[in-house]
Amino acid sequence: MGQVLMNGIYSGVQYSLIALGLTLIFSLMNVMNFAHGQLYVLGGFVTYYVYGIVGLPFAVALFAAAATLAAVGVLFDVLLFRRVLARSARDESTMLLASGSALLLDSLFIIFFGEKHRGVPPVAGGVLRIGQGIFLPYGRALIIALSVILIAAFILFMTYTRWGRGLRAMAQDRDAARLMGVNVARYSMLGWAIAALLAGLAGAMLVSVSGVNSGLGTWISIKAFIMVMIGGAGAIPGAIIGGLVLGMLESLGAHFMSGSQYLAIFVALIVFLAIRPRGLLGRQ
Amino acid sequence: MTRYFETRNITVKYDRVLAVKSVSIGMDEGETISLIGSNGAGKTSTLRAITGLTPISSGEIWFNGDRIDRLATDAIVERGVTMVPEGRRVFPLMTVRDNLLMGAFLRRDKSKIAASIDRVVTLFPRLKERFHQAAGTMSGGEQQMMVIGRGMMADPKLLIMDEPSLGVAPKFVQEIARAIVDINRQGVSVILVEQNSRMALRVSRHAYVMSTGKVVVNDKSSRLLLDDRVQKAYLGEISEARA
Numbered sequence: 320m321g322q323v324l325m326n327g328i329y330s331g332v333q334y335s336l337i338a339l340g341l342t343l344i345f346s347l348m349n350v351m352n353f354a355h356g357q358l359y360v361l362g363g364f365v366t367y368y369v370y371g372i373v374g375l376p377f378a379v380a381l382f383a384a385a386a387t388l389a390a391v392g393v394l395f396d397v398l399l400f401r402r403v404l405a406r407s408a409r410d411e412s413t414m415l416l417a418s419g420s421a422l423l424l425d426s427l428f429i430i431f432f433g434e435k436h437r438g439v440p441p442v443a444g445g446v447l448r449i450g451q452g453i454f455l456p457y458g459r460a461l462i463i464a465l466s467v468i469l470i471a472a473f474i475l476f477m478t479y480t481r482w483g484r485g486l487r488a489m490a491q492d493r494d495a496a497r498l499m500g501v502n503v504a505r506y507s508m509l510g511w512a513i514a515a516l517l518a519g520l521a522g523a524m525l526v527s528v529s530g531v532n533s534g535l536g537t538w539i540s541i542k543a544f545i546m547v548m549i550g551g552a553g554a555i556p557g558a559i560i561g562g563l564v565l566g567m568l569e570s571l572g573a574h575f576m577s578g579s580q581y582l583a584i585f586v587a588l589i590v591f592l593a594i595r596p597r598g599l600l601g602r603q
Numbered sequence: 604m605t606r607y608f609e610t611r612n613i614t615v616k617y618d619r620v621l622a623v624k625s626v627s628i629g630m631d632e633g634e635t636i637s638l639i640g641s642n643g644a645g646k647t648s649t650l651r652a653i654t655g656l657t658p659i660s661s662g663e664i665w666f667n668g669d670r671i672d673r674l675a676t677d678a679i680v681e682r683g684v685t686m687v688p689e690g691r692r693v694f695p696l697m698t699v700r701d702n703l704l705m706g707a708f709l710r711r712d713k714s715k716i717a718a719s720i721d722r723v724v725t726l727f728p729r730l731k732e733r734f735h736q737a738a739g740t741m742s743g744g745e746q747q748m749m750v751i752g753r754g755m756m757a758d759p760k761l762l763i764m765d766e767p768s769l770g771v772a773p774k775f776v777q778e779i780a781r782a783i784v785d786i787n788r789q790g791v792s793v794i795l796v797e798q799n800s801r802m803a804l805r806v807s808r809h810a811y812v813m814s815t816g817k818v819v820v821n822d823k824s825s826r827l828l829l830d831d832r833v834q835k836a837y838l839g840e841i842s843e844a845r846a
Contacts, residue, residue: 481708488694488705494656495692500680500709500757 321453323574324567329459331566332466336521337539338546338558339473340514346490346553347510349410350400353417355518356539357424362388362519363531364432370527371439381465381523388519392511395420401507421536428533438530462524469520470559473513477555486510490553545588551601560599605665607632607792608761613662613672615648622648624816625662630809635783635793637803637824640813640837646796647689649813650765653794654686655679667760681709683760687753687767689796691746695739699730699749702738706756716756723752726782744775751782755791762786763794768802780806804828812837 341355362384370380403416443457455463477483488496489506497503522531522539542565550561568587572580592598609629615622623645630636638646651657653664655676664672671679685706694702703723707716724731727748733741738749747767754762764783768776776799783806787793797803804810804824812820812827814837820827827833 484697484701484705485708487697487701488708491694491696492692495688495694496705497656497676498654498680498686498688498692499705499753500677502675502677504675 321450323570325449325453325455326573327567327570328563329455329463329566330569331563332463332470333521333525333562334542334546334566335470335559335562336466336517337543338550338562339470339555340517341543342547342550342553342555342558343486343510343514343517345547347486348400348404348413348507350404350413351410351417351544352514353414353540354395354421354424354536355514355543356541357421357428357536358388358391358515358518359522359539360428360531360533360536361391361424362522363526363535364428364437364522365519366523366526367437367439367531371437377442377527381520384519384523385516388515389512391519392513392515393508395515396508396511400511401504421540425533425536428536432533434533436530436532437526439527442527456528458528462528465524466521469517473517474555482506482509545584548588548592548598551598554598554600557598557600605668606630607634608666608794609664610649610653611663611665613649613652613659613664615645615652615657616660617648617657622816623652623659626813626816626818628811628818628821630792630794633787633790633792634809635787635795635807637795637797637800637807637810638813639797639800639803639810642798643815644813644837645816646813647765648816650686650763650794650796653679653763654684677709680757684763685754685757685759685761686763687750687765689765689769691743691750693738693741693746693750693753696737698735699733699738699741700735702749702753703730703756706753707758710756710758715758719756719758723755726755726785727752727778744771744778747771747775747779748782751779751786755786759791761792761794763796765796766798767795768797768799776802800834801828 337359341352344350344352365384365387366380369375369383370377399416399420400413403412441458443461445457447455447457447460449455477487485496485501485506486509488499489501489503493503546561546565547558549564550557568584569580572583576583606629611627612625613623614625626649628638638649640646648657652659655674659672663670666682666684669682671682694705703720707719710716729745730749730752733745738746741749751764751767767779771779780802783793783795795803795807804827807824810822810824810827811818812833819837820833
């Protein structure tokens, strides 16, 4: 059982990273980014090439993935979402745009990266043994530690820096933020960069354990939406809790009802949302 | 020759509807003027145009020697024009402290920002008790004081206040009126927009009365305060009932 919980934490902290980016874009732009999972996949492929093929250190690969994805996030804003939002305030417009972007990225991945599932050599050998019968490979321990550090850094950034304050103000009242002097165009770019970077780093780390393939994106997006629905859209603590809950449910499900755990999770989600449509911590 | 602040025949359109029709208002440095008129007269649209939140379709806006009507809102704020928006518009999940710091978003000098915070809590001592509380949990009057304080945090040259007395308990209206006079005495020019015309006319030197998107009367506040015809014709029952 301890092992099941440990696996749950391992998935959960990474899921939290993914959900944070999704909820950030939702609260800043009111955009449902269906292409969020594809950003994760791209982070995985950057690591695959930089660390797996070229053979540079894993840390370098992480930086490369972060930088690439931050740039892609900015491009998403400047080339796509900003233009559509300037012309249409309807939610459907950005939803369609996000879905289209997801399909576009999926196709580009197939063209450039192929269909094969790609893995990289383990980052750290050896296994950490905790108490009776709980095993934690060093590679996974490293991912847990990095994820927790990233989540903490994100929260500190949002709470205590001027940029973070500007982003929070923009999420709570866009016009009022403009009246305070927040350059909302620049802060939208910043928000997209951070959101994409978090998704990309999650993908970059996970590739060292479970690998990556071109078709993963949609599945990751669906999971990210489940987490945000559990935790509550637009709430940072909600995204973290949603990620941990989903990680734990998956791990428990795989142990007790292997093969049909996702059926159980979806049924449970429907029942949960019927009772509490705003999620655990969501705003109205 | 341009005045310290002026709009020259500005027009604002939403889709095809004209909300502001060729409005020209102006003021000298250090003055308080008021813009009054009933609901839907175009006051808020005029202010949104001045602060760059809504683009104008014709006309010009000048402040302190510069033309500002093509600038983005943050560039206008940087030049010293700050607006306290209608309906309070606090950042509800942020503490009072963080809300006030947002007011100083474009300022970098920490010691001067701290001095501004001191000035705000001196003016509104109540805010000190609420300093670390989420702004959304305060009463309407307290929130209104906070957003006026947040406006002061920008250290503006021109402070625009949109309906500061709207939905605020009468005892707070007095306190807010006093604060406006106080802010003006510290050298800040003030544009006050109000449905509560009596309060606005008492506080300001000059007033513009708007109706259906146009300035219909433009006179000394003290004269308008005594003019029954203006009160009846353009300001309607609301000001009677609320004054």
